Amino acid sequence: MSGIIELWKTLGIDIDKHNKLLQSQGSYIKEIVAIQKNRPQKMAYFDSLVTESHFKRLPDLVNFKAQGNKIVGAFCLYAPEELVYAAGAVMVGLCGGAQFPIADAETILPRNLCPLIKSSFGFKIGRICPYFQLSDMLVGETTCDGKKKMYELLNEETPMHVIEIPHNPNTPHGRTLWLKELELFKERLEELTGNKITPERLKQSIDLINNRRAALKRLSDLRRAIPSPISGIDALLVNQVSSNDNLGRSTAKIHELCDELDERVRNGVGATGKDAVRLLVTGSPMTLPNLKLHSIAESLGASVVVEESCSGTRYFNRFVSPKGDSMGALLDALVDRYAAINCACVTPNPSRLQNVSDLSCVFKVDGVINYTLQYCHAFNVEGVKIANLFKKQDMPLINVESDYTREDSAQIRTRLEAFLELIIAKAESKMN
Numbered sequence: 001m002s003g004i005i006e007l008w009k010t011l012g013i014d015i016d017k018h019n020k021l022l023q024s025q026g027s028y029i030k031e032i033v034a035i036q037k038n039r040p041q042k043m044a045y046f047d048s049l050v051t052e053s054h055f056k057r058l059p060d061l062v063n064f065k066a067q068g069n070k071i072v073g074a075f076c077l078y079a080p081e082e083l084v085y086a087a088g089a090v091m092v093g094l095c096g097g098a099q100f101p102i103a104d105a106e107t108i109l110p111r112n113l114c115p116l117i118k119s120s121f122g123f124k125i126g127r128i129c130p131y132f133q134l135s136d137m138l139v140g141e142t143t144c145d146g147k148k149k150m151y152e153l154l155n156e157e158t159p160m161h162v163i164e165i166p167h168n169p170n171t172p173h174g175r176t177l178w179l180k181e182l183e184l185f186k187e188r189l190e191e192l193t194g195n196k197i198t199p200e201r202l203k204q205s206i207d208l209i210n211n212r213r214a215a216l217k218r219l220s221d222l223r224r225a226i227p228s229p230i231s232g233i234d235a236l237l238v239n240q241v242s243s244n245d246n247l248g249r250s251t252a253k254i255h256e257l258c259d260e261l262d263e264r265v266r267n268g269v270g271a272t273g274k275d276a277v278r279l280l281v282t283g284s285p286m287t288l289p290n291l292k293l294h295s296i297a298e299s300l301g302a303s304v305v306v307e308e309s310c311s312g313t314r315y316f317n318r319f320v321s322p323k324g325d326s327m328g329a330l331l332d333a334l335v336d337r338y339a340a341i342n343c344a345c346v347t348p349n350p351s352r353l354q355n356v357s358d359l360s361c362v363f364k365v366d367g368v369i370n371y372t373l374q375y376c377h378a379f380n381v382e383g384v385k386i387a388n389l390f391k392k393q394d395m396p397l398i399n400v401e402s403d404y405t406r407e408d409s410a411q412i413r414t415r416l417e418a419f420l421e422l423i424i425a426k427a428e429s430k431m432n
């Protein structure tokens, strides 16, 4: 233990605050995750990633850096991780999902800002997150206004590369800009690492990340079963925690979990009974340890079976599929993949509506939760179209806007309870 504390100190971590963070992580695992009944045994690995990521994974990364390698911190699905790994670096996710660092952030940032932005910033300026401290460079992107302005402040702490995202990417102009931005990022990574990104290295890296996306897609597809073999809490947790694990290892562990879930599906074993109300959650991302909505919904007996979000299907619903082995063909395939991300920051964004509608059918959901983080204008406004879409389809939908505190938990619980009653009454009236 004393060795790891010394390591945290060398990274400049504020030990008192960090201890409090570890305590809060331990307690939410106990209070939200571990109390679930009948969990898949293979979830033990992912639970341990939460509690041990600052112990076991960290020394691996410190050794990696000691050998002259680089670590790139990222915040968004738009960060082209294939290029990062092709440059011989490792990418770590730094998106904040905890309330804990927000007090530090609010000493600088305005209070009326998305909690994800404040939490991410607070982790850095409060010296709470070792992954931030380890990062040699941060990669951001011009998605929402709050994030991109926050990046200007982060740049004063750690060198930052900001990718300019075309907000209408499916035009010839948008694709040209994406390609240029990928080339610039590639050059910046080569400069940072001293490694040339060759077509061979990029191809290997694309395969590595495609494998990870395929494993997560397999996990997601298994949730189509009635009953779903895994709770929404556990599935979301896997998505959240595996992003900072060793890529090859986490991919293998997700497949091991899926093997167990396959068996549960064959035997009709579910996380809930087969009559549980099946819910789709769509909207703002939920990053670790934000499990609030899922834990409330599932404590009421519902089953969250799919998340249309960056902490869900948006990460793995498309692979990078090169049509050749040249650098040009590989970069074109990256443009195809990244220009297709249907974040609410894109305008217009018809593919998200189509996608969320398709998911509601494929996962046989009974209702939709349109989830928005407070002050997330992009998802909040786009939520109007989502609500209109499902109204036309006669699919029950509830809007939930929330933050990372527990203050609104009782209110959300009451609203979800009424929503589930409405869904059940609707189903019963159809049967009569």
Ligand code: SF4
Pocket (backbone or CB within 6 Å): 075, 076, 077, 078, 143, 144, 284, 285, 310, 341, 343, 344, 345
């Ligand atoms: S919601 Fe948009 S801005 Fe946020 S992580 Fe996803 S792609 Fe990035």
Ligand code: SF4
Pocket (backbone or CB within 6 Å): 114, 115, 116, 117, 143, 144, 145, 146, 147, 284, 285, 345, 373, 375, 376, 377, 378, 379
């Ligand atoms: S949740 Fe919304 S406001 Fe927050 S960082 Fe993502 S896009 Fe921006």
